[in-house]
Amino acid sequence: MQPEELALSPDEGRFPGALLLDLEVYPIDQGLSARGVLNGRVIRECVRCVVEYEEPMSVEFEAEFRMTAQAKKGNRKAVAGVTSPDPDGGPANDTDEDDRDHYMLAGDRLDLADMLREHVILASPMHPLCRENCQGLCPMCGQNRNEAPCGCQEPRETNPFAMLRNLQQTPNSGTAKAAGSPRKPPKTT
Numbered sequence: 001m002q003p004e005e006l007a008l009s010p011d012e013g014r015f016p017g018a019l020l021l022d023l024e025v026y027p028i029d030q031g032l033s034a035r036g037v038l039n040g041r042v043i044r045e046c047v048r049c050v051v052e053y054e055e056p057m058s059v060e061f062e063a064e065f066r067m068t069a070q071a072k073k074g075n076r077k078a079v080a081g082v083t084s085p086d087p088d089g090g091p092a093n094d095t096d097e098d099d100r101d102h103y104m105l106a107g108d109r110l111d112l113a114d115m116l117r118e119h120v121i122l123a124s125p126m127h128p129l130c131r132e133n134c135q136g137l138c139p140m141c142g143q144n145r146n147e148a149p150c151g152c153q154e155p156r157e158t159n160p161f162a163m164l165r166n167l168q169q170t171p172n173s174g175t176a177k178a179a180g181s182p183r184k185p186p187k188t189t
């Protein structure tokens with residue numbers, strides 16, 4: 001399907017290509033149940049460095065589409081008495097229905113766009129990061145520190161890890177390289 005069909009605002013999701021919808025629909029009491037997964041790639045903006053990046057997206061969903069709004073709650077019991085036998089023959093299991101999402105079934109068309117849009121939004125991270133250890137922008141000059149260090153003098157660090165970092169620069173820089181780590185001999189076949 002085309003991303004435009006979801007009618008997402010740019011804040012909610014932008015997609016570089018088509019989305020793949022893997023859908024399974026089966027009839028229920030007063031409508032249809034739909035479940036599946038929406039796959040594609042999504043463009044996000046990193047909250048630290050404000051750079052856009054692309055990543056795979058896979059949104060699972062399960063939702064029920066009912067003919068009438070009232071069917072949602074309350075009168076389910078009244079309806080239960082007159083239901084036709086379950087086509088699957090299995091016992092009807094009502095207990096887990098309420099934590100599924102309900103949508104209106106308008107006419108005879110199953111309109112998935114609203115439901116999918118909501119799931120895509122819910123699946124989006126609150127604080128997207130281009131990478132786990134994104135260095136972000138320099139608070140002083142605005143340089144993207146993933147691309148290059150800017151050399152700004154950071155304010156005196158009170159962070160204990162800063163001290164550790166200094167300790168790690170131990171003075172074995174002179175001779176370290178030649179010390180032979182055992183190398184595999186070149187294969188002669």
Ligand SMILES: [Zn+2]
Binds near residue numbers: 046129
């Ligand atoms: Zn970033």
Ligand SMILES: [Zn+2]
Binds near residue numbers: 138143152
């Ligand atoms: Zn800077």
